[in-house]
Amino acid sequence: MFHFFAEPSFRVRLVGGRHRCEGWVQVEQKGGWGAVCDDGWDMKDVAVVCRELGCGEAKGTTSGILYKPSTEEEQKIFIQDVNCNGMEHKLSQCDLQDALDCSYSKAARASCEKSVRLAGGPGRCKGRVEVKYQGQWGTVCKTGWSLSDAKVVCRELDCGRAILTHSCCKKTLQGQGPIWLSNVSCSGKEEELQDCPSGLWGNNNCNHDEDMCVECEDPFDLRLVGGDNSCSGRLEVLHKGKWGTVCDDGWGEMEAQVVCKQLGCGESLFPSVKARRSFGPGVGRIWLDDVRCSGEERSLEQCRHRFWGYHNCNHKEDVAVICSEKQP
Template identity: 70%
Template sequence: MALFFFLIFGFCIGPGLLESSPKVRLVRGPHRCEGRVEVERNGEWGTVCDDGWNMEDVEVVCRELGCGEAKGTPSGNLYKPLADEKQKIFIQDVNCNGTEDKLIDCDQVEDVYQCSHSEDSGAICEIPETVRLVGGPGSCKGRLEVKHQDQWGTVCKAGWNLSAAKVVCRQLGCGKATLTKKCCNKDTQGQGLIWLSNVSCSGREGNLQYCLSGLEGNNNCTHDEDTWVECEDPFKLRLVNGDTRCSGRLEVLHKGIWGSVCDDGWATEEEQVVCRQLGCGKPAFVPAKARRKFVPGDGRIWLDDVHCQGQEQSLEQCQHRSWGYHDCNHKEDVVVFCLESSPKVRLVGGPHRCEGRVEVERNGEWGTVCDDGWNMKDVEVVCRELDCGAAKGTPSGNLYKPLADEKQKIFIQEVNCRGTEDKLIKCDQLEDVYDCSHSEDAGAICESEYGRAQGLYANCP
């Protein structure tokens, strides 16, 4: 029988073999290696006063937590919610030389009287990369690989389930786990080592290393059984403080918090992707003076050094530094202006923005389209208006859940496009529909970067 034990990448230990749990933790940050510093004493957790707090102290915290390189000494007040007034401040004047294994080994003053929680210390450490998804459309969909003994290897699908996928998605900072697909296409299989099999997670773990599993040497798997994981795209965008939703300071949503993007390396290619992802047409040329009128952000700066080719369907597919790592201030926040207002058509309920039930906008209200007369020429126009590539199909809108609400209106029917129009509103059509129901809602499938990538593993069981 295969041996099962807890895997901590780089070496294997069981909970009973740990000398002790760390006496320090980072809370309220985007991941376990960043946040407000707290230390434990007699089973109670308290904060650390930032008097004397510096990078040498953070180096020790990062080492004790098994995180990577020390990256910063932010104020602990960046991490919300703030510490409760009743929570104690345990230490101040921490003085590490940077070589200690634990924060408790550093010189420090206990029993703090002249500090308040406005002076709580924070720490930013690099996230050690031990899990990744490769071969998919972006960093949140792909073949699962884990790092052990400084080598990357795959994970066998034996025993794999959605609970384990939830842990991977959480660890990577992606969205919720969707149904796991088992990679079987030759183009998406791994090579080399198969590190894990029979992974068993409850779904509540913060890291795959805390799940029960079997190590390399204890499985009979082949790369036909490599595990494929899909998480929701975490890159939600918005433009704020502009005249329309298609202009303003760019913000991205990560870990439930909106933050800005630094303009280092930012150019037309990146703006093309943002405008496309938001369904806002093409970038508009706006002088630097007009861009400077926007009020800088005051919260997190999530992304820096973003580099796109210009053809990507989502900013998630562009290269960028790790979440939260930057050398910027808010005077460098990206501002984007898109040439057109938002399209008068959208596709909803599908797996991506280029597939779904067709809806059109009229006077600020969205309604559906009756499928009487609906054909591929009509879909060609929808795909062109949404900048979604070639038309691929005319499915029933009822394929996309949840279905349209009974109170939602059906705005048009008998759409008759030549296929050359740039907007659906320019096609012949009948308004004020009386003889259609939502069982006849029209749908559309357009090509997209996501859709092309899906073709690599569309035949997986």
């Protein structure tokens, strides 16, 4: 197969998933983004995408409700017949062709999994440090652990600055199963936790009372504004350092319950339409649209939604939420 793509290199991203490491595969060409056809798409291709994005191991293709393009511009397919051997560092290094006859219904998807995560917390950027070894997740012991180690974890997870690290004292935060690492000693400049010196995997005298927790300056945050307290108002989410609103397309009771739970504000009391009339429209960016939650999520970020900033709404459709518990 010949490499027909017009440009020697291009950027890649995944859109529409729960986080930046899953979703539809898109490539940038001539200032615009387009999808990749799934003709011949397999795990070798997924592995290259995951490697290029620094997203860890290839898991497969995503499933469930994901971002769906709403305009013709968003539905373009740029490349097809991708054929990677799985060892390339970038998708542009694989054999591929310019797209000729592929529809967006056949857009390729990918799902990746990092070898480190923060579990049990309110969102992906706070919680118990867990690492994956031999296909199983396990915890990290506090022996030798410091804020320098936490900095590496937060950086690897795209969670911003490390603001706190401590033993997971609460029983609800303590892990189960293997304790994989202890005596971790990062300088703080490493890109990934696996680059740091540590003791032998699984060789330690620790127990789960000594599991480590980390809190990062989560780039995702939310708030309710315009109400009498912080548990009622127009919903705004923080993305790329800017606050913006959420469109009510598809919004319902499950989504409102996740917001109230994340804010520690009890349960949702009123439908968003009634609430919106009380607080009025927002201004500026509309960050999220077509949000879909199961109700089990700890953070609104874990719910399905369109790619950030993609919507067909105006501020008359901004979501508002009223929760049961009042905070000063």
